[in-house]
Amino acid sequence: MALGGAMLRITATCLRILEFACAGLVLGVYSYFLAVLAKHNVPIPTWEKAVEGMAGAGALYAIFGVIFTLCLGGIAFFGLLGVVLDILFAAAFAAIAYYTRHGAGSCSGVVNTPIGTGLSNQDAPGAGTFGYACTLNTATFAVSILAIVLFLISAIFNVLLIRHHKKEKRYGPSPSNNYTKGMGRRPFWRRNKPIRGTRDAEFATAGTTQPRISHETGLTGSTMNPGYAPGIGPKYGEVGYGQAHHGGYATNY
Numbered sequence: 001m002a003l004g005g006a007m008l009r010i011t012a013t014c015l016r017i018l019e020f021a022c023a024g025l026v027l028g029v030y031s032y033f034l035a036v037l038a039k040h041n042v043p044i045p046t047w048e049k050a051v052e053g054m055a056g057a058g059a060l061y062a063i064f065g066v067i068f069t070l071c072l073g074g075i076a077f078f079g080l081l082g083v084v085l086d087i088l089f090a091a092a093f094a095a096i097a098y099y100t101r102h103g104a105g106s107c108s109g110v111v112n113t114p115i116g117t118g119l120s121n122q123d124a125p126g127a128g129t130f131g132y133a134c135t136l137n138t139a140t141f142a143v144s145i146l147a148i149v150l151f152l153i154s155a156i157f158n159v160l161l162i163r164h165h166k167k168e169k170r171y172g173p174s175p176s177n178n179y180t181k182g183m184g185r186r187p188f189w190r191r192n193k194p195i196r197g198t199r200d201a202e203f204a205t206a207g208t209t210q211p212r213i214s215h216e217t218g219l220t221g222s223t224m225n226p227g228y229a230p231g232i233g234p235k236y237g238e239v240g241y242g243q244a245h246h247g248g249y250a251t252n253y
Helices: 002-039 046-072 076-099 132-171 198-204
Strands: 110-111 116-119 241-246 247-250
Touching: 002 046, 002 076, 002 132, 046 076, 046 110, 046 132, 076 132, 110 247
Parallel strands: none
Antiparallel strands: 110 116, 241 247
């Protein structure tokens, strides 16, 4: 169980790192576009500012996601909060993919880019050519699609971490798991079967008139103890300890 929890945390952390990379790339590209537009006193469309803002928030969330996954992964409150935020950021990157949809087309001929429209080999203001700007926008569109998938998978892993954490709390140390935390591993045909100790049968006879004779002692049935229960002597006429037959009578010696 401990190994399974560690693998869940490692995988969830790797997802956060990939999410940060995707968000960071979008943030870097659109920061570049906004800087070019601002430098040439070109009006900046609102949607471009929105793309940069959502990408920046996604990158910040991915950083905190790494910390929370390693330190607090599996705790119900933080796990459910992570599920909600993952879904929201998946929707945010879906919006980014919509705004950058022009990058899904060809970057040859006449292209539509965040810094203007023109021929792909035509010089763009402060950004090389329009074809180069189109290529950057295509990369933004691609990683935004990838980010949607990653955030949705992270939401699933948050649920798995919550369930694993609850199982770890439910099952404490016992012989079935080598006195370690978790359920342990048993053959499937023995699962859910109660484990009974050998002493249960002895305790079951407690309080009855005839105590159960234990067969776990080396004196049972020997000459020292001929099989009588503790506290019960030999019957009348039977030879007991320290007696012998002499002509049909039992005498002490």
